[in-house]
Amino acid sequence: MKKLFNIVLVLTAFVQLSAQKIIHQEVFSPKMNKKIKTIIITPTIQPKTTYPSVYILHGFSGNPDRIIKEDIPDLVQKAQQNKTIYVLPDGNFSSWYVDSPIVKDSQYQTFIGKELVEFIDKNYPVKAEKKYRGILGWSMGGYGATNIGVTYSKTFGIVGSSCGALDFPSFGEGYQKYMVNKVLGPIESINPGFLTDNKIKLMAGAGQQYIFDCGTDDTQMIGMNRNFHKKLTEQKIQHLYTESLGGHVTEYWSRSLSEQLALFDRFFKQ
Numbered sequence: 001m002k003k004l005f006n007i008v009l010v011l012t013a014f015v016q017l018s019a020q021k022i023i024h025q026e027v028f029s030p031k032m033n034k035k036i037k038t039i040i041i042t043p044t045i046q047p048k049t050t051y052p053s054v055y056i057l058h059g060f061s062g063n064p065d066r067i068i069k070e071d072i073p074d075l076v077q078k079a080q081q082n083k084t085i086y087v088l089p090d091g092n093f094s095s096w097y098v099d100s101p102i103v104k105d106s107q108y109q110t111f112i113g114k115e116l117v118e119f120i121d122k123n124y125p126v127k128a129e130k131k132y133r134g135i136l137g138w139s140m141g142g143y144g145a146t147n148i149g150v151t152y153s154k155t156f157g158i159v160g161s162s163c164g165a166l167d168f169p170s171f172g173e174g175y176q177k178y179m180v181n182k183v184l185g186p187i188e189s190i191n192p193g194f195l196t197d198n199k200i201k202l203m204a205g206a207g208q209q210y211i212f213d214c215g216t217d218d219t220q221m222i223g224m225n226r227n228f229h230k231k232l233t234e235q236k237i238q239h240l241y242t243e244s245l246g247g248h249v250t251e252y253w254s255r256s257l258s259e260q261l262a263l264f265d266r267f268f269k270q
Contacts, residue, residue: 021076022068027089027119029111032104036111039064039088041079045125052268053085053126054261055112055156057097057137057144059253060178064088070250071138072257082265085126089116093179097137097144098194100183108144113152129157134264136160136211138253139221140178143196150199153206158267160211162256163248166196167224174220196228203237209267210239213256215246 021042026035043051056075058067067088068075079086089112091097100106112135121128135156137145142164149159168175168187175187184190192198203210210232214225222243229241240263246252 021079027116029107029115031099031107031110031115034105036116037064037090038116039068040120040124041068041076041086041088042124043080043083043085050125050127051083051085052132052134052264053087053120053124054133054264055087055089055116055135055145056257057089057091057112057135057141057148059137059139059141061093062141063090071254072261073254074258078258078261082261082268084265084268085120085124087116087120091141091144094140094182096140096180096183097148098183101191102185103183106183109148109151112144113148113155117152117155130155131157132268134158134160134267136162136257136260136264138162138164138257139248140165142166146196146199147194149208150202150206153202153208156208158209158211158264160260160264161213162253162260163214163218163221164212164225165221166212166228168195170224170227171220197231200231200235200237203232204235210237211241211260211263212239213242213244213260215248215252215256216243217245217247218252219247221248 023040025038025040027038028035075086091108095106095108097108099109120126133156135145135149142161143166145159146161146164149156175181184194212225214222232239
């Protein structure tokens with residue numbers, strides 16, 4: 001009877017795990033020496049099956065909970081529909097997803113691009129090949145996804161940015177207003193390696209797919225997105241760039257991110 005009871009417990013645990021949709025996890029970062037809150041959303045897990053994965057980076061002042069409540073409220077359904085595992089790390093209020101030369105415990109580029117990927121690969125049934133792993137984000141997260149995605153070009157096969165802050169030198173008052181200076185220092189002395197323009201040469205030979213979009217009423221971001229698109233075109237770097245009506249608001253990026261996730265799904269299924 002005891003043996004039968006144990007078997008029932010194991011089977012019950014397996015069923016609960018296989019049906020789990022939203023998992024709240026604290027992932028330890030050796031480089032920052034702290035745990036980072038992360039939400040993992042899975043489809044219904046089937047035995048001996050692996051899935052593509054997408055890392056989703058929130059914007060300035062956001063967090064993973066807000067993503068599933070406001071920014072992409074149907075993300076659980078998308079996980080089931082697309083048979084994809086979505087990973088939502090907390091990028092802090094204003095980390096800008098960089099390895100800060102100023103703040104010792106703000107090393108989010110390494111955490112997301114290396115440590116978190118290694119944790120997910122070890123603990124979840126994801127496909128390990130780069131062509132089945134993507135990263136995207138919006139606003140601050142659009143910069144983060146581009147910066148991390150290109151830096152770890154052997155890890156991510158597809159990179160997406162929606163209304164991303166892609167040009168710090170032209171950010172104007174936003175550079176201090178959105179606290180970029182707190183993690184990267186004054187714009188006058190910023191390390192050129194943190195500038196998205198300096199990623200263009202890497203993108204030329206990275207073997208990745210790129211998607212960029214921005215709202216035509218997004219007065220702060222539209223110019224820098226158009227300029228980045230122009231530079232990529234001049235360097236003959238293949239990418240998809242779109243503009244549509246909308247400002248720097250939830251309604252815009254909620255729609256745009258859903259469209260990007262559909263394109264990610266098509267990429268994974270090629």
